[in-house]
Amino acid sequence: SQQGEEDPQALSIQEGENATMNCSYKTSINNLQWYRQNSGRGLVHLILIRSNEREKHSGRLRVTLDTSKKSSSLLITASRAADTASYFCATGRGNNNDMRFGAGTRLTVKP
């Protein structure tokens, strides 16, 4: 079963703007990860944030985690047309850290 929800379901912005995607989940987690998927392709790991971390940066990506609200956000700054893709959050749970995915946000960046 899916772990949580993401919003918005779809986001369309102009190149150069920032894109913010949110993810909420329901149970305790070990960590939360964000992935990118181009249409019909596999997933690319973007960033992992542990349950005891609150914010993490990687290049143009900024991820926050609020365990009290069971939510996370992914910010992509200075977006590019090549950022067009679906973005998923996934929560790692249990001893196997098996992952459950959110519904995803389809981001379109217009040139």
Next chain:
Amino acid sequence: GAVVSQHPSRVICKSGTSVKIECRSLDFQATTMFWYRQFPKQSLMLMATSNEGSKATYEQGVEKDKFLINHASLTLSTLTVTSAHPEDSSFYICSARTPDGNYGYTFGSGTRLTVV
């Protein structure tokens, strides 16, 4: 970096036949692999956790006899869709935890299964 190779990328089969999908870790050993299913424009649904040398753990609602998983070695897990039906048409993706100990995962490129 850790790479997972998934094969085939696309397969079309007739109803009633079986299809095997392979997932290989190329440069690392994966004691645990995960199989997901994804419908168009939807999220990934975890089907089962594949453990080397033991039985797979299936998620609730996933038919064990229909989706056979074999993890016979530390670098290979297979998913066989048996007696396929058109409703089994989907995108199947495998993943393995990267060996760096940081809980990151690497994914295969996926298999597009079409049952006609």
